[in-house]
Amino acid sequence: MxxxxxxxxxxxxxxxxxxxxxxxxxxxxxxxxxxxxxxxxxxxxxxxxxxxxxxxxxxxxxxxxxxxxxxxxxxxxxxxxxxxxxxxxxxxxxxxxxxxxxxxVVVIHQELQLVPGLTVAENLCLGRFPATGGVIGFSAMYEDVRRKLQLAGISVDPTRKVAELSIGERQMVEIAKAVMLDAxxxxxxxxxxxLSSRESEILxxxxxxxxxxxxxxxxxxxxxxxxxxxxxxxxxxxxxxxxxxxxxxxxxxxxxxxxxxxxxxxxDIWGWRARPVGAVELEVDGVHGEKLPVPASFEARKGEILGFFGLIGAGRSELLRMISGADPRAGGHVRVGGVDIGSGQPAEAIRKGVVLCSEDRKFDGIIQGRSLEENILISSRRHLTRFGVLDLRQEGQVAETFLKKLRVRTPSRRQDIINLSGGNQQKVILCRWLSEKGVRVLLVDEPTRGIDVGAKSEIYDILYQLAEEGMAIVVISSELPEVMGICDRILVMCEGRISAEIKRADFNEQSILAAALPDEASAASVG
Amino acid sequence: MTTSIKKLILGDQGLLVIFILAFALVSLTVPNFLTERNMLGLLQSVVTVGVIACTMMFCLAARDFDLSVGSNVAFCGMVAVMASNATGSIFLGILTALAAGALVGLFNGVVIAKFRINALITTLATMQIVRGLALISSDGRAVGIDDPMFYQLALSKFLGVPTPIWVLAALFVIFGFVLNRTVFGKNTLAMGGNPEASRLAGVNVDWMRIWIFTLQGFICAVAGILLASRITSGQPNAATGLELSVISACVLGGVSLAGGRATMTGVIVGVMIMGIAENVMNLLNIQAFYQYVVRGFILLLAVLLDNMRSSAIGRR
Structure with missing residues (x-):
C-alpha cells in the first residue's frame, strides 16, 4: 500500500x-x-x-x-x-x-480512440510531436516513447502500426496515453x-x-x-x-x-426450469460456406433451448448467420418442420419462420435514428398493411404490447432507439421478432453481451417463455456459466467443427472446455 | 428570452419557423413580392426542382445519391418532343418519355444495387452518358414541337392556377404519404439508418434501391415533359446543374446526407426557400452572378444550422 x-x-x-x-x-x-x-x-x-x-x-x-x-x-x-x-x-x-x-482526466472508452494507420509512438505523441521547425525527430520520439512505455511496464513496440495490434495491445496504448499525459x-x-483472460491479466x-x-x-x-x-x-x-x-x-x-x-x-440468475421438448423443428444438414468450409449438421427440437459454446472464431456465429440467410451458403440444407427454407436472403428465412438476433447489435441489429416503434415493426408490419399502406394505429398498439410484455424501460415508443441502454435495445430486437407471426426457430447470438445482471435474467425469462410456447431456440454464448445455466443441450464448436454434444444432465465445465479448445492451444485464452 | 428563441430555431420545427419569418419579412419589405402574379410565378419557377426533390428525398434518405437528374430531365424532354413529333401523338410522346426516364433510373438502380458500384460514381457516369444521348439525338440543337397542344401542358390552368403547380402539389402530397404511411417509405428510412440491420430484418435492400432509382428516373421524366412544354421545345442543354439545386433544397429541408432522416414538409420548405431567394433577388434586380454567391451562402447557413440542431439534440 x-x-x-x-x-x-x-x-x-x-x-x-x-x-x-x-x-x-x-x-x-x-x-x-x-x-x-x-x-x-x-x-x-x-x-x-x-x-x-x-x-x-x-x-x-x-x-x-x-x-x-x-x-x-x-x-x-x-x-x-x-x-x-x-x-x-x-x-x-x-x-x-x-x-x-x-x-x-482521461476516460478510456470501449471504442478506442486511436488512429489505426499511425504507429504506436505517433499515436502517443499526436498533437505534441517533438519537432524542430515542423520536422519530426523520429528517432528521438521512438526512443522517448520506448523508455516511457518501459517505465509504465507496457510491452508494446512503439514502431508498430496500431492497425496491427490486438485489441488488448491497443488498450495498453490508450492507457499509455493517459500515463504520458500524466493523468x-x-x-x-x-x-x-x-479482451481474452490473458490480456485482461496484463491489464x-x-x-x-x-x-x-x-x-x-x-x-x-x-x-x-x-x-x-x-x-x-x-x-x-x-x-x-x-x-x-x-x-x-x-x-x-x-x-x-x-x-x-x-x-x-x-x-439464481439463470432460473432454468424443465419443460417438455417436442418433435424436431430445425434440421441443419451439411451447411457450409466461405467462412465455414466444413459442413455442419445438427437438429433442434420444439421447446428446446440449444446452446452453442466455443472460443471466439470457432465458427458459431458464421453457422447461425448462414442458417438465417445473413451470409450466403455454399451448400447444405436447412429444414424447418420438414420444409426446406431455400437458400436465399434473410427475408426468405423470416417468412419461413427462422429469425436471427445477431451478435453486433449496433452494426446489424438496431436502426439508429429511428423510433422504437419502427425498429420493432420493420419486419412484422407487412402483416398489418393493405396495399403497402400502413395502419399506424394498429402499429402503435403492437409496439406498445410488446414493449410492455418485455418490460422495455422507455418514456415513449417514439423514442430514438439510440437513447436506450444495451439491455433495452436487445429487448427491442426481441420485440421485433416476437411481433412477427409464425416464428418457429429463434437464433440468438450472444443474447446478453454488455447487458447487466437484472436485464439478463429478464432476457433468460423471455427465452424460457418462448421455448414453453413451442419455439426452438438456438443460443450462442461465450460465457460458459451462461450456456450451462440456460441451455437444455450444448453443442461445442472448435475450429469450424462441431466437436461435442452434451446433454444438460452431463454438463460439466471441464468437458465442455476441453471440447472447445484446440489440441495445442493453452487454456489461458478462453474468450 | 434568448434561450427560448434558440429552442424555437433549433427545435423540430425550426426550419418552418425561419421560413415563415423570412416570408413575412420579404412580404413586408420587397415591393411586388406578395402579389398573385408574383406568387404564381414563384411557384412556376420551383416546379422542376420541387418535382425532383420529391424522389431525391427518398434517394438521400436511403443513403444514396443521384447526380444524373439534370441530364435525365433534358433527355426526357427531348424524347417527349421527338416522340410526339414522330408519332403525331402527344400522348404517345409523353408515354415514351416516362418510359425512357424510368429506364435510365432502372439502369442506375441495377448498377448500384446489383453490381455494387458507388451511387455517386454510377450517377456521375450516367449524368454524362444521358446528356450525351440528348445531344446526339438532336445533333446538339433545340427541337421544336409540331403540335401546339403540347404547350397546353404548361399553359393550361385549373381554378386559375397553372397545371404544373397542381402537378407539383399532387406530388408533394403523394410522396409525403408514401414516405410516412407506406412500407416503402419506412423501409427507405430504415435502410438509410442502418442498411445491414435492415437487410437482416427482412428488408429487400437491393430491390428497394432499384425501385427508388427507377422512381427517381420516372419523376425526372415528369419534370422534363413539363419543362419542355414550358420552354416550348426540347433543349439538350436544359437543366444543367439541376442536380445540385435539388440536393441543396433537400439538405436545406433537413434531409440527412448520412441517410435515415427526411420529412416532406422539410423538403417543401427547402424548395420554397431556394425559390424565394431567387425570386427576391430578381425583384430587387440583383445580377445573376451575385445570385450564385447568395445561394451558396444560404446552403452553407442551412447546413450549419442543421449541424447545430443535431448537436443540440445530442447534448440534451
Missing part, C-alpha cells in the same frame, strides 16, 4: 470522528450532489461520493443506472444540471472535454469486454501499477470477479441514485452487490 493512502499520523486515532474526517480529507476525486436530466429521464439525481488518491474505485450498476452519464460529466462531455466535481479540492468547471483533459484521474469503461497488472503511482482509477465493469480482484472501494448506482458506497471492498459479498444493483435479491 502506498503511503499516500494513509492520512497523516496525527489524524489517526481511536475516535471515529477523526477517522471520518481523515477519510473525508483524503477524498481526491469528489462528486457532490450531481444531478442530470435528459428529456423524459432523470439520469442522475443527487449523487455524491469520494475516491481516495491511489485507489481503484469500482463503479457498478445496471445499464441505464447512470454510470455512463456520470463518466460523461467527469470527462466534460456533458454538463451536470446540479452539483460539482472536485479534484484535489479544486472545483472543476469544464466547458468541454478538452478542459477535462487539461485537468488531468490524475483515469476512468476505464468496461475495458475487458473484448490488471498495469492497473495495479497505476494505483501505486497514486492515480485515481474509476473502473466500470459488469464483471464481479474483476471488481473483487482490482478495486479498493466501490460505488453502486441504481436508477440514477447512489445505491451503495463501500469505502473498502473487504467484507462485501457478491450477493450484496448484485442485490444493491437490482434493488432485490436474485438467488
Amino acid at each position: 502506498p503511503a499516500a493512502l494513509f492520512p497523516p499520523f496525527w489524524r489517526v486515532s481511536d475516535t471515529g470522528y477523526a477517522l471520518e474526517e481523515a477519510g473525508f480529507m483524503s477524498a481526491y476525486l469528489e462528486f457532490s450532489g450531481i444531478s442530470k436530466s435528459y428529456p423524459g429521464v432523470k439520469a442522475l439525481s443527487d449523487v455524491s461520493f469520494g475516491v481516495r488518491k491511489g485507489a481503484v474505485h469500482g463503479l457498478m450498476g445496471e445499464n441505464g443506472a447512470g454510470k455512463s452519464t456520470l463518466i460523461r460529466i467527469l470527462s466534460g462531455d456533458a454538463a451536470a444540471d446540479e452539483g460539482t466535481v472536485r479534484i484535489d479540492g479544486e472545483t472543476q468547471n469544464y466547458q468541454s472535454t478538452r478542459d477535462a483533459f487539461d485537468a488531468g 490524475r484521474v483515469i476512468a476505464l469503461d468496461e475495458p475487458t469486454s473484448s 490488471f497488472t498495469l492497473i495495479d501499477r497505476l494505483r501505486e503511482d497514486g492515480r485515481v482509477i474509476l473502473y466500470i465493469s459488469h464483471r464481479l470477479d474483476e471488481v473483487f480482484r482490482l478495486c479498493d472501494s466501490l460505488t453502486v448506482l441504481r436508477d440514477g441514485r447512489l445505491a451503495a458506497h463501500h469505502e473498502t471492498i473487504e467484507g462485501v459479498t457478491r450477493e450484496q452487490i448484485v442485490s444493491e444493483m437490482v434493488g432485490r435479491e436474485i438467488s
